[in-house]
Amino acid sequence: MTTTTPITLAAHGRPIDRSEHALGWLRASGDVAADPEALRARLAEDGYLYVPGALDREEVRAGRLELLRRVEAHGALDPAYPLEEGILRPDAGELGLTQEYPMSSDVLRAVLYGDRMTTLFARLLGGEVRSYDFIWLRHQAPSHGVAPHCDLVFMGRGTPDVLTCWTPFGDIPLGGGGLMLLEDSHRKSATRLADYLRQDVDTYCVNGPNADAVREGTLRWEHWEEPAPGRGRDGEITENAVALREDWGGRWLTTPEYRMGDVLLFTMGTVHAGTDNTTDRLRLTPSGRRLFRELEPLVLDYERKLLNRLGESEGRRVDRAVAALEEALGLRPEKLQ
Ligand SMILES: O=C(O)CCC(=O)C(=O)O
Numbered sequence: 001m002t003t004t005t006p007i008t009l010a011a012h013g014r015p016i017d018r019s020e021h022a023l024g025w026l027r028a029s030g031d032v033a034a035d036p037e038a039l040r041a042r043l044a045e046d047g048y049l050y051v052p053g054a055l056d057r058e059e060v061r062a063g064r065l066e067l068l069r070r071v072e073a074h075g076a077l078d079p080a081y082p083l084e085e086g087i088l089r090p091d092a093g094e095l096g097l098t099q100e101y102p103m104s105s106d107v108l109r110a111v112l113y114g115d116r117m118t119t120l121f122a123r124l125l126g127g128e129v130r131s132y133d134f135i136w137l138r139h140q141a142p143s144h145g146v147a148p149h150c151d152l153v154f155m156g157r158g159t160p161d162v163l164t165c166w167t168p169f170g171d172i173p174l175g176g177g178g179l180m181l182l183e184d185s186h187r188k189s190a191t192r193l194a195d196y197l198r199q200d201v202d203t204y205c206v207n208g209p210n211a212d213a214v215r216e217g218t219l220r221w222e223h224w225e226e227p228a229p230g231r232g233r234d235g236e237i238t239e240n241a242v243a244l245r246e247d248w249g250g251r252w253l254t255t256p257e258y259r260m261g262d263v264l265l266f267t268m269g270t271v272h273a274g275t276d277n278t279t280d281r282l283r284l285t286p287s288g289r290r291l292f293r294e295l296e297p298l299v300l301d302y303e304r305k306l307l308n309r310l311g312e313s314e315g316r317r318v319d320r321a322v323a324a325l326e327e328a329l330g331l332r333p334e335k336l337q
Helices: 036-046 057-071 106-112 117-127 185-192 211-216 241-248 293-310 317-328
Strands: 024-025 046-052 129-131 162-166 178-180 252-254 264-266 272-274 288-292
Touching: 036 046, 036 117, 046 178, 117 162, 117 264, 117 288, 185 241, 241 272, 264 317
Parallel strands: 024 252
Antiparallel strands: 046 264, 129 288, 162 264, 162 288, 178 252, 178 272
16 A cells, blocks of 8 residues: 655755756666676675665565564554554654664564575675674654765774665665665765764764763764864764765766665765655664674774773874774775775
8 A cells, every 4th residue: 555655855855856967776786696706896886786686575574574563562653554564653753663672683683694695795705704793773754864974984993894784674665765875986985085984983082172062962973074062963974965966976876666675785985875755654774784704803903992992081082093993904995995
């Protein structure tokens, strides 16, 4: 049953230019999914791999239903529609989806850590693969999408050699809050965003003007561009996806419909943004991050250093964390491709 025909593709309320030079479709890589060399070449070329139907749709559906049952139990779904539609009540508030929950869900883990996903990554990375333990419960009620950003500042943990794996647990039409990637941004970001990419949202100046605000949680991150008092955004490059594309060139890339079973993975340096969910449906996309197993000690070491610095009372922790990162590995822009 369809209740709403989405008509708008927008980001933060700004309509996305749908002309040919400004908007395009993601290249599907199902044709090379069994060929490790070709997968790697495609990822290097595009900065992403979009593999429709990579996963078992029924397994993903089981995850969707589990998520929706929780939302239903919380009273946020419109009972006039079948559960699977995920139609929210107009007055839906809290959804009952906690960030901790996906890690404890066998059904979600069966999809995100299951054979199909693991095989795809093992082929791509050519060796044993390690997932971050954390699963990001990405969901979007009707609302603005997330602003353009690169995942390195959130997920880097001492290495850019991590891949985000965005996984739709539901079919998402245009206007339903799907992700869009900025064409060729994985090549441009290392130079255009060098300062930004050196940041880590979990660091801040422990004796700077924002320290109290960060500790109290009223400021989430000291923004890379203007670390002025009170300046706290969420790790984004800018709020304006339209202007960003006009400045950088290339097209925003998305797909007419993300489908359950699809996988979209991309590099830490690929600029991406959420589009606004203009439907009445809940968009569900729990996501994981993966890297070479051999990088695990480095990531753990970075985490340890970061945590140690939480206890420090002097100096710019951000600088030190970056120095540790560069000492351990170096921020290798060429690896962002
Ligand atoms: O799913 C979304 O809305 C945003 C996802 C995203 O940007 C990410 O996982 O890095």
